[in-house]
Amino acid sequence: MDWRTFARSILIVTEKNMRIYYFKGPVMIFGLLFPLIMFFTFFIGRDLDLILFYPGFLGMMLFFTASSVGPLITPWEKREKTYERLVSLPVILESIIIGDILSGAVFGVGITIIVFCLSTLLLPLPVANAGLLLLSIVLGSIAFAALGTLLSSPATNNPSNIMMLSSLVRLPIIFISGIFIPLSQLEGLSYLLTSASPLTYIVDLFHASLKGNAVYPAWFDILVMVFVILLFIGAAKAIQKRNLMKGI
Amino acid sequence: MNAVEAENLRKSFGYVTAVDGVSLSIPEGGIFGFLGPNGAGKTTTIRMLTGVLIPDSGKVSVFGDDVHQNPIAAKLKMGVIPENGTVYSDLTARQNILLTGKFYGMEKDLCEKRAAEILERLGLTERRNDLVRLFSKGMRQRISIACAIVHSPPLLVLDEPTTGLDVYSRRLVIDTVRHMNEDGSTVLLTTHNIDEANALCSDIGIIDKGKIIASGSPEKLKKTFDTSRYVEISFDRPVGKEIFSAPGITRAEQWGDKWRIYSDDPDIAVKHLASVAERDNLSIISIATSNPSLEEAFVKLTEGI
């Protein structure tokens, strides 16, 4: 295995994605507009404590932005017929998958940090642990970018099918996560349901790093997120490998 | 070492067997043409050779590197134009070439220099900073070939590189293939165009229904069918079929206002025709002898005769 060429291929795939896909309409709509609209719908105008719910909002922003690039790339490339050419370059499937995830994650990290910095101008946000906050943003971005890439894996050359599928998957993940109701106030079935959403653990990490009042210990949240990342990558690879066998 | 060594490649899609035990040895230095009708399995074979499709069974290596065990090393030695693959329409011509060069690990300066040189040769210098989105099919294909050769690959693989192109682009693509070959690249191309294979290739493999049914140099393939030669002749007035019967002539067919006289030996046929014309006082308006054509070989082979 030629590790240098492999590492290089990942970075070039990432760079290519950043240049071509960041500015596509669906990324702008699903990655930027959507979370803002959700924010206004659910938080503004209702007598909520913005600071209390801020970790939830930040989590939602991160979730949407990081997972918005991935679903677009592969279907788009298949439709434009650039995918076949990409695969024949000195890359392996992992270069493409990891490159796609990285470009989604960079988008998520970038936008989330910008949004966070802007919010600190408007709200008196406490920051208990800046290092943990950064780590959570990076970890969450990678996980949700991996989800985006997983969602792009089914064989289709129609990006809008995948966009639909990804809304179908992403919205429930938002609704069952602990962003609307703090995890500490849940019990029974709703607690179980909430535990099934990976977003819950990122929001918990944000609680820990902003106000220091998380439900789980940070190491547990981090462990869950690492597991989720590996799961998404493994599933994306399995599906895309099958597509390569079938020649689609 | 052979440029390409494929052993018993097989691939089925559902119940369609697209490639059924193809073995190939392509020596370094030549232009190998993979000829076959549509649906014969050319693209499927090429996709397996270039590491895009995983074969059901069989092995393939490029300059000694196994394409599926060691894909990165093998792919570094190739430049590929897939049949159903194109360059990024959101990038300019130049950006596409530089991006491809990066994948092959080229230094930026060298890549810029090479890109300028190739763009010039392909007649695209003026359009180098235009988005490929705005290009015609022929121009896109020229960019596609530019990307495939930017790193001077030891093996250049082109799947139907000229299909559907305008005359100008087609000529540039063919010239580029020749040029790359002269500069030392081994070329593997597929085509269903017999004249092109005849004009360009040093070796040809004919594939049909997923199997290679004949291979060799174009001349050798033609000679296999040397028996079916004919003389085409027309006279100043209509004649009957009976005047063509003579020893050595297998049959005669009316062909428009002309006759085709089939014979194992064109010499006998021509001499007979001249003497008949003399005897019956006919003037010959035109006469031509056919050379065995690759087309004939191809049609016969793929008919299964």
Ligand SMILES: Nc1ncnc2c1ncn2[C@@H]1O[C@H](COP(=O)(O)OP(=O)(O)O)[C@@H](O)[C@H]1O
């Ligand atoms: N991805 C695929 N899925 C299903 N069938 C395929 C696929 N690719 C090719 N085929 C079938 O395999 C056969 C060979 O196709 P192909 O290799 O494209 O032929 P050629 O390039 O010689 O025209 C055809 O019958 C085609 O329909």
Ligand SMILES: [Mg+2]
């Ligand atoms: Mg084909």
